Amino acid sequence: MAAGSGTDVGDAALLLSTQTATEHAHTQSHQQDPGSEGAWRPSPHWDGLRHDVINHCNHLIGCYQETLAELDKLSASSCFKSSSSKSDKHLQFVPTNLHSQRMEVTGPNSPGVWYEVITFGAPAHHHQAFKHGGLKRLLSKHTNNRDGSVSYSQDESSRARELLASVAQLQPLVFGLAEELLAVSLELNAAQLQQVLDSLTQQTEQFVHALKDELVKSALLAIHSQRSASDNNSHVHSNGLLCDNTLRQQASPGQQDASRRDAEEYVEEEWDRAWANVAMSLNCIHAMGDRLQGREHRHQEMTSSEEQEATGDTNCQNTASSSSSSSSSWQEQLLPLVVTLRDCVREAAGKARAAMTFVVLQGAVAASVAQGPEHIVQRRHAVFSQALSAVVCGFMLKLFGGLEDPDFLLQLHSVGVLVQFEGLLSTYGDEVGMLEDMEVGVADLSTVAFTVSEAKSEQADDLLPTLSGAWGSLVVEVPLPPETFESLPQEVKDGRLIRVHPVLFNIGINQQQSLAERFGDSSLQERVNQQSCERLRVYCNTLTDTLPHTAGIQSLSDLLSSLDRSVQTKKRKNVEVLWIAATVCRRVNGVRLTSCKSAKDRTAMSVTLEQCLLLRERHTLSPRHFSAALDCMRRDGCRMENVQKNVGSRKFAFSGVQLLTFPKLYRPPDGSFGSTH
Known part of the structure; x- marks a missing residue:
């Protein structure tokens, strides 16, 4: 029997959302003032530049503190950011529609097996919008404009x-x-x-x-x-x-x-x-x-010769x-x-x-001003905070689910954890900017590490994750109940850092992607997929070399070759890339995350398809029952509850004409889509 659930992430997302950027700005403000008492002070010209940097950071701190104050007003009643709130200024650091999609498969003679995917709106800065592109383009322009500037290692x-x-x-x-x-x-x-x-x-x-x-x-x-x-x-x-x-x-x-x-x-x-x-x-x-x-x-x-001849007080006084x-x-x-x-x-x-x-x-x-003007820095912090909140939720689910697996725990502290983002964004219109934001936000996660600690108690507040460090070297501490903590390997108990290895695979599936493939440019998607394919191979090779006897990794080479061929193939809406990448991620105990613009419609099609594929490949779901199971999950499952929660309607926001451009397996059943009004 298979059961699906869509669970709110709770207060953890809010606690982590703006903490990243605020702590970074505080750190920069304190580190950049060399003018302490007794220290040499620079010339007025350079002292003015120093004050500019400090003022820049203080302004960011003020903005972030204002945001935190607004979030504090909301956290007592709700920690959910709906798809309609994507552009809300005070929610810019909070991920959109963040949920855990979990499926438990049980049988008469076997214990339950859980499969989870974190679903959330693509980490992007909707408040600033995408008129001038996303982070990747903005950072590239800024770097080109600074060709004459000086940088030091x-x-x-x-x-x-x-x-x-x-x-x-x-x-x-x-x-x-x-x-x-x-x-x-x-x-x-x-x-x-x-x-x-x-x-x-x-x-x-x-x-x-x-x-x-x-x-x-x-x-x-x-x-x-x-x-x-x-x-x-x-x-x-x-x-x-x-x-x-x-x-x-x-x-x-x-x-x-x-x-x-x-x-x-x-x-x-x-x-x-x-x-x-x-x-x-x-x-x-x-x-x-x-x-x-x-x-x-x-x-x-x-x-010496004169002293032999000198006599009397007069001579002594003269000497x-x-x-x-x-x-x-x-x-x-x-x-x-x-x-x-x-x-x-x-x-x-x-x-x-x-x-x-x-x-x-x-x-x-x-670490601050050189990243770009203030709007770029804020955009980057906001996108990163959204991505980090989702990853923390996924890591905690994966950790709690693998506490009894010694190979998984060994993999965590010796190789790190793979985090695989699946994107369904098109490379046309505003979604190009969203994908550019997402690419940078995902890449920035490579500087993040997790560590596990012993909680003071089993009270809910003591089990919440906390963030420390500065931008570029952030550590998320995940507390575990004392009894659970004692069962961990010594390396994990000693605070060994668990490195994050993020990859992003994106395949646009909607009508906008059809326009991009015919009249636009898909090079951004091709580059993102190719780079992630290479990073994924590096992680898998490291895992194979470090832990050659880990279950499930023997077939990685064939999967990676198949993924590489799919990425290289010039095929429209080649969703096979997403399926193979997800398979590799599960094979290496990675964290899976799926996103579209708001994680409401296209994401629902993807995660329900993934669940049915898992049932067919791992749990003997009959091929003749595959379509019926898929339609049931989409029409009556928790994704419909998610739509209701976001827009107050039990209809996916697709039209019949739009769905004609979707890959067939991503089309909902009749009666489950249409106008949301």
Whole structure:
């Protein structure tokens, strides 16, 4: 017997929906302010840029806090976002029509087997709409507009912080030894003077070695270039890092090359001059030290012969007076040289500090402002939050269903979990933008990991998942009841991260896709499917290599080859791609998610078809009863309840003419579709 159910996801989706973006903005705001008390502050120009970044993040925080406040008003009564609320501003982070579609198959002599699919509206930002495309297109345009901007790797940003720390440590040591040299000069002790001079030389050389770095030179060139752009370009944005390249593009390539060479030569000359001045001033101090020590040596030889002849208090007073005059002369001669050394060290350190602060600032904005203007950042956060909420629900169902399966638990912490999104969006009109949003949102999930913890109690609030970390390294913690937690493998109990491996396969099935295939462009769908096919093969190969004895993976190679052929085949509405991808996902214990525009109509056709295919292939559903079972699920099953819940009508929103363009197995029975009014 097969039974289907459609279950609300509960408060978990609301708790996770906007938490991602809010915590990210908070993190950026705190991390990007290097102007703490006692720290070196950048020039007014760069300090202004720093404040722009902070203001940008604070504005995002304000928007997200407002959204959270509105969600708090709703969560007590309802946590469901209907298809008609897709464009609601305060629900932009909440997935649309998110449910778990679960089927239990039981038999007289076998325990129940559960199959689940998470259904939700394609993660997309309907509030901003799709006039200018979705995330993939918007990010591509933004990247192209920033071709002249500067970016630094994480290693370079870390190196910059190390160099800033070296400046803070070494410059005071050089200055302290310079002061000590002046103090020692008063004592007319040549040996002690030489000792301090050697220490000063050693520390200055260490200072030069630490800071005369190629990263500093390249950053100085970038600063010079961006200042020139700021001076010449009236279209520079307030953050200074997203500047328009209009004027640069107006110049001929030859003029651009010449200008770049001139800038490089200027920066290199200035940088080399700064260090040459440090070396020259240190050499001058050395030369003066040698001269003073030689003079002292001659003075001592003269003094020893004079002392034999000197008698009386008068001679002693003259000797003391001579000694005082000599020490004063030493300090007077060293003082201007020491001041010059300090000035040269200060200049070189200032250039290095400014360059490394520039690198750190660039790295700091990379996670927020460099992602694009505010509307792109918000769009990306909203799409990601929708996708993440759905994945968390699917992972929790999969985890609770596999607690008794040691192979599954071993797979989780050693390989990670596959998350397979099935899209039914067309590549025509607004749905192109939705698919572009979905592609980026799914890809961003690859930076997410799960971890399992022991819950404080079995109270509902203590069993809700929580989110921690920052954008690009988020961790979802799933608490389990103490008794259940104790039965887990030690690696999972120790907090081993469970990595997410997301893939997206999309096949448009409606009348809009017919237009796209005849008169439009399906290249977006082809690219998404091809890339996901490659990622899926990588995951399966890793699983096979790591856990070769896991049940069900022996036939993966044939399935993957079949999927690859289907993806490459130029066939209209090739839904076989979706069927094979779903089979592979179930074979490797992955999380299945299905989406169309609102997860109401096309999604209903897909999940009911999937359930009947499972019954036929795994549970001996007779082929002659297949169509009757499929029609029954669609006419009387829980998907009709889902339609009623969303629009108040028990009719799928299809017309007879539209359904003629659908693949046959995706057409509902007569009487179950029509006008929703």
